[in-house]
Amino acid sequence: MSINQSITLNIGDIPQLQQLQPIQPPISTGSPMQKLLKAAKEHNGQLSIAQAAMYTELESEHLKELLLEATKIGYAEVNNDPNTGAIRYHFDV
Numbered sequence: 001m002s003i004n005q006s007i008t009l010n011i012g013d014i015p016q017l018q019q020l021q022p023i024q025p026p027i028s029t030g031s032p033m034q035k036l037l038k039a040a041k042e043h044n045g046q047l048s049i050a051q052a053a054m055y056t057e058l059e060s061e062h063l064k065e066l067l068l069e070a071t072k073i074g075y076a077e078v079n080n081d082p083n084t085g086a087i088r089y090h091f092d093v
Contacts, residue, residue: 032056040091
């Protein structure tokens, strides 16, 4: 005589294993750098400081740090607009 039995176990039902299940990170709209790069891409690779602030929604001190980081790691170059002299960040995106 042969007996075939199967057991279905839901890991979520075992308290010790509940802690081992991966926690899904919250859905994010992207890091400030990702927002900055996306905005640059949408504007032909060029942003003013005001545009960067608008798209990243960062306060001025944090925005300055982000733009400095973008230039340090090679994402952007800083130039002046030839007509107005305004600062422009050029991204290779």
